[in-house]
Amino acid sequence: MRAVDINERSPWQDITEGNKIYEAATSRNFCTGEWRTSTPEFDREKCKQCLLCVPVCPDSSIPVKNGARDEFDYDHCKGCGICAKVCPFGAITMREGK
Ligand code: SF4
Ligand code: SF4
Incomplete structure (x- = not known):
């Protein structure tokens, strides 16, 4: 099954039976963060880079670069x-809305 652009209309021929997913990692192709009703915000001044937040994210939306966490991946954070x-240092707060 090919990757689908969310702005594109999918012809019925591309829809799998029962909308089953046959490949791994296809979630990267969709901006599932659009479902979000509240949004985490990150305070770089308070962050101690302990990285405890990274493995608990069920959507792998906290990227790590060069051993330090980076800004949230809002395309996929739900x-x-x-x-x-x-976060033991209060560096992440949740805000209502997207
Ligand atoms: S999905 Fe978003 S709010 Fe939930 S743990 Fe991941 S980054 Fe935080
Ligand atoms: S848990 Fe908090 S202090 Fe640790 S890396 Fe994440 S935001 Fe930074």
Whole structure:
């Protein structure tokens, strides 16, 4: 099955039976962060780069570059708030809305 551009209308021939997913990692092709109703915000001044927030994110939306966490991947973050709960330094706060 080919990757689908969300702005493109999918012909019925491209829709799998029962909308089953046959390939891994296809979620990267979709901006599922659009479902979000609350949004994590990251305070770089408070962050101690302990990286505790990274493995708990169910959507792998906290990228790490050169051993340090980077800005959220808002294309895929669904706003569950787990990262804000685990941060021991209060560096993540949840804001209502996208
Ligand atoms: S709010 Fe949830 S989905 Fe978004 S970055 Fe935090 S843990 Fe990940
Ligand atoms: S848990 Fe908090 S302090 Fe640790 S890396 Fe994440 S935002 Fe920074």
